[in-house]
Amino acid sequence: MADARLLDTGSTPLRFARGWHCLGLAESFRDGKPHGVQGFGTKLVVWADSRGELNVLDGYCRHMGGDLTQGAVKGDNIACPFHDWRWGGDGRCQQIPYARRVPLRARTQRYETAVVNDQLLVWHDPEGSPADRSILPPQLADLDTYTDWIWNAEHIEGSHCRELIDNVVDMAHFYYVHFAFPTDFRNVFEGHTATQYMQSKGRPDKAGGYGSAELFLKSEATYYGPSYMVNWLDVDYKGFETEVILINCHIPTGPDSFLLQYGITVKKPEGLDDKTAAFIASKYAEMFGSGFLQDVHIWKNKVPVQNPLLCEEDGPVYQLRRWYEQFYVDVADVRPEMTDRFEFEVDTTKANEFWQVEVAENLAAMAAQESDDASVPAEA
Known part of the structure; x- marks a missing residue:
């Protein structure tokens, strides 16, 4: 055409x-x-x-x-x-x-x-x-009150590390890839930092990633430079509240490959021993680790797009890429539009209306399937 x-x-x-x-x-x-x-x-x-x-x-x-x-x-x-x-x-x-x-x-x-x-x-x-x-990224305070780091790494071939950075503004992929409802989502870029603020709840029709109807997240994630992100997370799971810090970082290994690393530490809840706190940290490491693997699957099968076709709920992709470009040009060529403060809030109203209906339909279909399975007599 x-x-x-x-x-x-x-x-x-x-x-x-x-x-x-x-x-x-x-x-x-x-x-x-x-x-x-x-x-x-x-x-x-x-x-x-x-x-x-x-x-x-x-x-x-x-x-x-x-x-x-x-x-x-x-x-x-x-x-x-x-x-x-x-x-x-x-x-x-x-x-x-x-x-x-x-x-x-x-x-x-x-x-x-x-x-x-x-x-x-x-x-x-x-x-x-x-x-x-x-x-330099900030030194986190009171790390002695947190569990030891649980550290993981995954080598990504066939993708430039900008694919990872794009997630900073990508509200909708949290629903489709990570099985969560982002209810509030906004970005602030300034200087060498890019921040994502998000509140979300899990999808009751999906398991894995952030999928759980009883999981609520309040997230503040900031890239300090091109490759090191600190993600502060307040997690509410079945009424049990936990403070989690996620480090998401990478180092480029080639023109279209990078080593993704991520670490989890959990603030030790009062009244719990170190072993129990470490167990909680390991469970959150599994959850967020599965989320990264969901992203990895996407990256390995997509193509890079320099001219993405966007709707307004897709967030400020082009502005983020201008911010990111400052790290790939000589210092003398860094322009004000790469570093000036920029704020954008995504209106999640339409998305959540559609997603609520879709999830309700999925749950109804799942219930009907379970009913049909239960009505089939077992083989003698």
Whole structure:
């Protein structure tokens, strides 16, 4: 058809986002061994020195390309398994055991680090600027009153990480993918942050994800930069109220792949022992983890769309993408429309009217099916 709208699938960016990216729980790297993490189109090597400080370098030795993640921690340095060149956390070669001196230009790619909320973050910038510590994610208060982090990771192939970011404004997918009714939904973008405020209840006709008629959520989720989101959740399940913090973060591994990581911690309810609190945290980790897997299924089967055709209930997709673009251009090219404050509230009235009718019809059909099943006599 001549007037049919065509999909513009575009092309993936030629660079990776500027900003702070999370590699995982800091303690997992403090075992005296080198660790490999895929990121920014290469492999990174992570290790702890004798003081417990975490260091991150490009994972390949600048001498002859040896894989430093297969080497060994020797003193404060990471030693290459190929020729034992030893690299310090400052990115300089500190020692070549068989050589009289170290070449003056023996330097490699170093990533500045920070530990926030028990997680290791690294700074990445294609322009090579020093780390901007003023835009680090916030350190969460009173974490000692919460359970230990339950941490999970899922590698996503065939999707650019913008697919994940689009969810910030996508009200309707919570109903169709995560089985929830968003009753209030609004967004605020400003500077390097993008926030989603939502209240929702579970669908009684679905199980899995957020699907439960007795589940109510009050959510505030903020991206601090391109890849690290803190989601504060007040959860009411059958009258039992719980404060949950969800960390949703990712690191790009290639032009159209990324490592999705998410962690859950639950404020320990008064009167409950640590074991019971940890059990509650594990159940919420399963619930939110299943939600991420529902998204993963969508991402693996969709195509990118640069020119989405939208209705007003779809939220400010284009404004969010302008906000996100600031991390993919040089700092000198960041425009005011990428960082100026922007607010938008989705009117959920029409959606909830339709969804209530649909759920009622589904429940009636389910009840009729159960009645038919019960009327069929069992085989002798």
